[in-house]
Amino acid sequence: MTLPSLWQVRHPHHPRPGRSPEGTWDTVVVGAGITGATTALLLARAGQRVLLLEAREVGAGSTGRSTAKLSLLQGTRLSQLARRHGPTVVGHYLDLHREGQAWLTRFADEHGVAVQRRPAYTFAATGNGEARARAELWVAQEAGLAVEWVDQPPLPFESRGAVRLADQAQLDPMELLGALIAQGEDHGVTLVEGARVRKVRGDGPIQVETTAGTARAAHVVLATNMPILDRGGFFARAKPSRSYALAFRSPELPDGMYLSADTPTVSLRDTPAGHGEGALLLIGGHGHGTGRSAPTSRHLDQLRRWTHEHYPAAEEVAAWSAQDFQTHHGLPYIGPLLPGSDILVAGGYAKWGITGGAGAAVALAARVLGGHVPWADALQPWSRQELSGTPSAALINAEVGVELVRGWVRPLRRGGQGRLVCSHLGGILTWNDAEQSWDCPLHGSRFDPDGEVLEGPAVCPVRRRLPV
Ligand SMILES: Cc1cc2nc3c(=O)[nH]c(=O)nc-3n(C[C@H](O)[C@H](O)[C@H](O)COP(=O)(O)OP(=O)(O)OC[C@H]3O[C@@H](n4cnc5c(N)ncnc54)[C@H](O)[C@@H]3O)c2cc1C
Ligand code: FES
Structure with a gap:
């Protein structure tokens, strides 16, 4: 489940x-x-x-x-890639997303899929966040995006400014x-x-x-x-991570798609009225490595607290989480x-x-x-x-090695209940209380309470319990 x-x-x-x-x-x-x-x-x-x-x-x-923003301004992603790979690769990366954005918005227009045009913002809440957002502004400008700096983005709380890119899009995936x-x-x-x-x-x-x-x-x-x-x-060669999302009825809605330059990341967008509901506020973020944080429900609670602090009248209608992978390069x-x-x-x-x-x-x-x-x-x-990116791949593997050792040692120390073993390469699964699943900290496979695969790379159910 x-x-x-x-x-x-x-x-x-x-x-x-x-x-x-x-x-x-x-x-x-x-x-x-x-x-x-x-x-x-x-x-x-x-x-x-x-x-x-x-x-x-x-x-x-x-x-x-997904939160399904179709945006070329992606938090602080371009400046991270520029530091690593330089401007030519940033250009190719943007070509990929430009192609995808153009293809999807054309397809949506031709086939009656609702798309909302919105400006995208990378906003800063702290001094560090502002430095990161300004670095993003510079790299995005160098890459030819029509970005600008706004001192006061239209948010119902104080910020230290934001990068803005007009005419991006969002939809229902x-x-x-x-x-x-x-x-x-x-x-x-x-x-x-x-x-x-x-x-x-x-x-x-x-x-x-x-x-x-x-x-x-x-x-x-x-x-x-x-x-x-x-x-x-x-x-x-990739790190799996889970992030959280919540939908709220709220009298106040963001007039654009926002992503914070600070950590933990917070993402905001609206979704228009439909399906028997009025317009909704979507809040996401607070990601962490899959299977490496417990209890997972605390991340949803932190996002709930953040929302009630900044949108006090918000009333929750849905909460969920999702997984994606960041490669070593x-x-x-x-x-x-x-x-x-x-x-x-x-x-x-x-x-x-x-x-x-x-x-x-x-x-x-x-x-x-x-x-x-x-x-x-x-x-x-x-x-x-x-x-x-090979040295980073070695680092990911080293982290996986540490998890593996921790995973095998922990059940023996605690004794008593044993642990479930991942059917991929034998990682020790951890309980995800928010999603009621068994998650693998090694490469991100997930299993339902009966051991059936929810997400790969595993392709077979969990059958074994580690003896104590
Ligand atoms: C919280 C969150 C918010 C996000 N927001 C955005 C956003 O705003 N904008 C954006 O661009 N991206 C966003 N993303 C990222 C985006 O959602 C994903 O990168 C994208 O959906 C990946 O699509 P995919 O088709 O490659 O994989 P998926 O959508 O995961 O599809 C893979 C499919 O393969 C199936 N499958 C797996 N193993 C097997 C197997 N062995 N046999 C048969 N089928 C199998 C799965 O069941 C699944 O249906 C977000 C991600 C997260 C986690
Ligand atoms: S050991 Fe690879 S996903 Fe679990």
């Missing part, structure tokens, strides 16, 4: 019974979030026979739980996914839900083994947020699982994967069809930028 997001409650799931993945396809796309749904649609529009496999249901992953899937199916995409991919093997054709049968294809796209296959070692992965492979991957969007996922889909579909998107080169796994 996980807490459903506001969007998931608004768009109940409609099962499609009696479908099988068996057969031969041009491309099998794994994962029905923004990356997979968009890739499947693009390939089907180009005339391919496409199978879209989903372990749970459409939007069950991060997309259906489940409404968007519904339209992408409907268009995909109109173009011949076969969607099979409840089919978890367990293995991908062979080539010409590649065999995709799922809990519902085996599919064969010339190309496979793993759009599972973090690649589920251990080949390529992506799980060891800070850039998403978009390209082959291994050099030359026909298995492609995309993920590691560091909480900016709505525009990032749509942009990635454009690059992945072009690659499957034999084309080439120049800005995607810098974002390929195994690129120069990726290899430049």
Whole structure:
């Protein structure tokens, strides 16, 4: 059981019974979030026979739980990337998000998905935050974004100023996914839900083994947020983190999309009236490493306190959390699982994967069809930028090593109850009281109270209890 997001409650799931993945396809796309749904649609529009496999249901992953801002101003992300990789890579990163933003807003306009145009702000609450926000202003200006500094952003509390970028967008991610899937199916995409991919093997054709049968294809796209296959070692080169979101009825609403430059991060947006509710205030943030904070419910409580301090009349209507991955070099992965492979991957969007996922889909579909998107080169796994992040990958692995040791020592010390062991690579699971799940601190797999997989890279249920 996980807490459903506001969007998931608004768009109940409609099962499609009696479908099988068996057969031969041009491309099998794994994962029905923004990356997979968009890739499947693009390939089907180009005339391919496409199978879209989903372990749970459409939007069950991060997309259906996102705050869904489509913004090129992304907190302090550009200045972080500039420090690490320099201005050329920042330019390619922005090209990815520009492509995704333009593609999505055009698709939404053409298919009746509601989009609200809003300015985006990176705001500062402290002196440190102001320094970070001003660094972002400078990098964003150098990269050609029409950003400006505002001393007093229109917030109902004091701040130390903000970077502002006009004419960005926000939407309901489940409404968007519904339209992408409907268009995909109109173009011949076969969607099979409840089919978890367990293995991908062979080539010409590649065999995709799922809990519902085996599919064969010339190309496979793993759009599972973090690649589920251990080949390529992506799980060891990215940090999973969870963040929280709450929706409130409130007489006061932000007139834009805000993200703080300070930590812990706070995100604000509104959502217009609809689905029997008036307009709502959405507050998010307070992220932490998956499986590395207990009790998790305290993060929701901190965000509740923050909201009541700044929006005293706010009345809660929904609370949930979601997961995303930050790679060791800070850039998403978009390209082959291994050099030359026909298995492609995309993920590691560091909480900016709505525009990032749509942009990635454009690059992945072009690659499957034999084309080439120049800005995607810098974002390929195994690129120069990726290899430049190797020391950070070692650091992530060192942290994982510490967690592993802690995890194995802790149950022995406490004795008595034993611990659940992750079916991926044996991490000791921790209880997530906010979402009622067992979470792995190593690579972010999550399991329901019965041990069934909620999120990968694990593909099998938890079966073992560590003896004490
Ligand atoms: C709190 C929060 C707020 C965010 N807000 C924003 C925002 O405002 N703007 C923005 O751009 N981004 C935002 N993001 C990031 C964004 O939501 C994600 O990066 C994006 O949704 C990732 O999309 P995806 O399609 O790659 O993955 P997902 O949406 O996670 O989809 C992957 C799918 O693959 C399926 N799957 C996994 N394993 C298997 C398997 N073995 N077999 C079959 N299927 C499988 C899953 O069930 C899932 O449905 C936010 C993230 C968080 C955590
Ligand atoms: S996710 Fe890798 S060991 Fe748990």
